[in-house]
Amino acid sequence: MDNSGECCSCSTQLIDGGGTFNVDGLENFIKEVKLRECDLSYTVVSIMGPKSSGKSTLLNHLFGTDFREMDLLRARSRTTEGIWMAKGAGIEPCTLVMDLEGTDGEERRREDDTTFEKQIALFALAVSDIVLINMWCHDIGRIQAANMSLLKTLFQVIMRLFSPRKTTLLFVIRDKQRTSLEYLESLLREAVQEIWDRLPKPQAHKETPLSDFFNVEFVALSSYVYREEQFKEEVASLRQQFFHSTAPGGLAGDRRGVVLASRFSSSAQQMWKVIKENEDLHLPAHKVMVAIVRCEEIANEKYSSFTENEDWRLIEEAARLGSIPGFGKKLSSILEACLSGYELEAIYFEESVRSSKRKQLEEKLLQLVQPAFLSVLEHTGCETLDKFKEEFDKALNGGEWFSVAARDCIQFYMTLFDKVCSAKWDTSRAREKLRCDIDAHVASVHAAKLSELTKAYEAKLKEALSGPVEALLDEANSETWSAIRKLLLRETESAVTGISGALSGFDLDEQSKEKMLAGIKDYARGVVEAKARKEAGRVLLRMKDRFTTLFYHDADSMPRVWTRKEDIRAITKLARSASIKLLSVLAAVRLDDEKDNIEKTLSLSLLDTKPTTTDRSITMASSTWEECKSLWRQFKAETEYTVTQAVSAQV
Structure with a gap:
């Protein structure tokens, strides 16, 4: 019955009567109720008690679930086998409800299978925040019927294997009549306390009170058969206590051992696997199983605590802005405090499991701090590179040899980086990048x-x-x-x-x-x-200048007067010969001290009327020869007028 008007999720058999864990069913259920989105905001409630004691009926009225209820015509036949799970309707936070197969079942006793009852009870107690212990009012004082024998076994296992978590044990007294709740509560509280006091306890919990492990609460309900309306009113009142159950002071207010919603499935599977493989509830085996669960819970709590740590948050914020002096030491100190806290709380659990979970916690923490760590490394690397560049340039400008300055500066600033980033984590990649950046800068400056x-x-x-x-x-x-x-x-x-x-x-x-x-x-x-x-390229102009200078000036550099006494023909030949010499000097580049007779060839070929072809071909390339001939023809043409003018000027 759905008290909220909200459609509840269909129940799913988590563990069947043969002890098989329904992995696919649980995964589908988790997706349907969107459990993974809840993070830590969810509660697990389970109920245990004698068979046919109305457990499923109570849950359906209390949480709006749809667990199968007993057929009154079949009296006390078993209706629930194994463990069924459903989501409470209309309750915040998300409440997972587990309906356990009843104890004292005739079917199990015929099969000599009471161990299964203990297995599912231990499983429920280990994963639940709140355990409803359903009992008939008239069974109070009867060891078996009131589940006191089972409770003793569970207390013994919990005492040996768990650190305090404060699971809430809510005793639901059914079909209460005239006896006052106060009296019934005192009887039950005394019986529970007596079981606790008589249990052999490990040294660590010799003086630990029951209240460190459990919140023990009581509620009484009228008969569903004879006082249905009163029963429903009382259940509606009880239902209110499950709203905001994870808040401080709520039924599940102690959240130290909560498992992240995303890990609920794997945690439950692992717990049942270990329980099922040890059918006699052999305590050392359960010690390993519970150590896995509790150490993981402690690790999750410490991880969550670390994320809220103010010193860590300040470091994380500062890491986004730049390097942090003493970053490695500061962060190591916070991490060591977190891991030490884990060790202190997990010290009584099985060593190999404790160490394994500590390693996992350390890995998670390192993954968490890695972005900040890498950011600090990046900022430190950039700052170190800038300082290196500045000091390196200063050394070079001061006249220090390049190789000496590079060696000394690299050694100094790589050592400085190692000192600033000293930590237990691997800085090799950041160090390698810094060295590559420095080497690239050195190479660039070297080339420059x-x-x-x-x-x-x-x-x-x-x-x-x-x-x-x-x-x-x-x-x-x-x-x-x-x-x-x-x-x-x-x-x-x-x-x-x-x-x-x-x-x-x-x-x-x-x-x-x-x-x-x-x-x-x-x-x-x-x-x-x-x-x-x-x-x-200016040879023609140079030849003309030389020709003009020699033609118009005598040996004493005096200007010539064109009288009949001047031998213009001889003067012209002298000036042209000097121009040929200039042409021969510029006709080829002679940097290899090679002997040539270009001047002789040009003189014989260009000044004489019958050039010597043999000499020309030997001493000059054909292209050079053709170019020289062309230049000479142009030279003669452009200087011919000068000669003609001189001849005309003779008096």
Whole structure:
């Protein structure tokens, strides 16, 4: 019956009568009720008690579930087998309700299978926040019928294996008549306390009171058969206690052992697996099982506590903004405090399980802090790189050798990074990235400095060669190229010596050094060749200037007066011969000290009326020869008028 008007979820058999755990059914149920969305905001309620004591009826009225109820015509036959689960309707937070197979069943006793009753009872007690113990009013004082024997077994297991969690035990007294609830409560409380006091306890809990493990509550209900309306009113009143049950002071207010909703299924499966594999409820085996559950609960609690830690939140916020001095030590301190708290609470559980869960907790914590850790590493790496660049540039500008400055700065700032990021976690990737960034910067500066050095010497060479080469070509004579070669050799050797000394500070390998020096030599030669080609492009103008100068001036550089005494023919030949010499000097680049007779060839071929073809072909390439002929024809044409004018001016 649904008291809220909300449609309840259909019940699902969690564990069948043969002890099989319905994994698929539980997964489907969890999806249907959207349990994974609840995080920690959910409650598990279970009910245990004698068979046919109205457990399913009570749950259906109390939570609006649809558990199968007893057929009154069949009297006390078993209706619930194993454990069934449903979601309470219209109750917040999400409340999972488990209906357990009744105890004292004749069917189980015939099958000699009372162990199964203990198994499902232990399972329910281990996973539930609230356990309803359903009993007939007239059975109070009877050990078996009142479930006191079962309660003793469960208390013993809980005492041996659990740390305090404060599960709520709510004794529901059915068919209450004239006896006062206060009296019934005192009888039950005394019986429960006596069971607790007589239990053998481990050293850790010799003096632990019952109240550290359980909240014991009582409620009495009228007969559903004879006082149905009163029963429903009392159930409606009881139902209100399950609203906000996880709030402080609520029925399930102690949440220290709660399992995340997303892990409820795996936790329940693991617990039942261990219980089922040890049918005699062998305590050491249960010790392992419960240790798994409780250590995981403690670990979850510590993890949750860590996420709320104010110091951690401050570190997490600061990590987004920049590096944090002493980050490793600060974070390690908070983590150690969290893990120590886990160890303190889990100390009495089985060692291997405790250690395993501690390791899992540590891994979860490290995953949690990893983004902040990586952020701090990134900021620290960037800041360290900036400081390195600044100090490295300062060292280079101070005249320190490149290789020495690089080595010292790299060593200092990598050590500084290691010191700042000192922690128990792996910083190798961040360190490797920083080193790669530093190496890339060093390589970039190295290339820039070498380029700067090369350009500086190239500029010196250009200045040392361009003007003098141009001047030598202006004078163009038989010694011109010899003088240019000597100039080139002297300046190149000077540059090579200077740059070799400068390269000593760069720690270059021999091959790279030789390549740079060869480049400088090539550049110097290129300057001369370029200058020669440039001047060769102006050869016609130069030839005309030389011709004009020699034609119009005598040996003493005095202007000529064109009288009959002047031998214009001889003067013309002399001026043209000088122009031929200029042409021969600029006709080819002679930096390899090769002997040639270009001047003789040109003189014989261009000045004489019968050129010597053999000499020409031997000493000059055909393209050069053709170019020279073309230039000479143009030269003669453009200077012929000068000669004609002189002849006409003779008096």
